[in-house]
Amino acid sequence: MKKIAIIGGTGMTGQCAVDYAIKKGLAVRLLYRDESTVPESFKSKVELVKGDATKIEDVKNLLKGVEGVCVVLGTRNKLEPTTVMSTGTQNVVDALKELGIKRLAIVMSSFLFREDGEIPPMFKNINAEHKKMLEITKASGLEFVAILPPHIADEPSSEVTVLHNNCPPNSRTVSKYDLGKFIVDSLEQPEHFGKVCGIAKKA
Helix, strand or coil: CCEEEEECCCCHHHHHHHHHHHHCCCEEEEEECCHHHCCHHHCCCCEEEECCCCCHHHHHHHHCCCCEEEECCCCCCCCCCCCHHHHHHHHHHHHHHHHCCCEEEEECCHHHHCCHHHCCHHHHHHHHHHHHHHHHHHCCCCEEEEEECCEEECCCCCCEEEEECCCCCCCCEEEHHHHHHHHHHHHHCHHHCCEEEEEEECC
8 A cells, every 4th residue: 555545634643643654655645624733744745635524525536546544533522413524434435435445444432332321421422423433334345444442642652452343451541643553554454354443552
């Protein structure tokens, strides 16, 4: 794989994914809505594509010519009901299919491993949106990797554990750097294709 796209690459975890992809030697196309959110260090190292993930034509424009896409959509700590992330996910899936691209790595939340009654009330709206994202991803027929981290910590890299269809034991956090690395690397790791991956700092 030589060229990928990243959606959500200006957020905390997304920036780590972009940094890692650049260090890995990949060409990166980065979707952005507002140039003020793009780190200066990225501007000479990635191909910037202005657009919005909720607009299918913008997503198609971003994905033309890439071999895979990393989706790290978030709400920047906003907890009210939204359809932005599920709409963006559906657009990515539709665009990938139309363009004949198979590889998708997409981040949601480890709350999806829990029963609804275990979700803290303040996170129920976001969890419902993540659930829609996961349903869309699973039904896509793509070589997807659905990544469900616990709390994403602003802390140094460490060893991680990755499990399919479950949280790693005693999983409370994962470093943003380790998550960013896994998002990018998983596009070339067939053992994770079609899987829901729990990832966390090794206990």
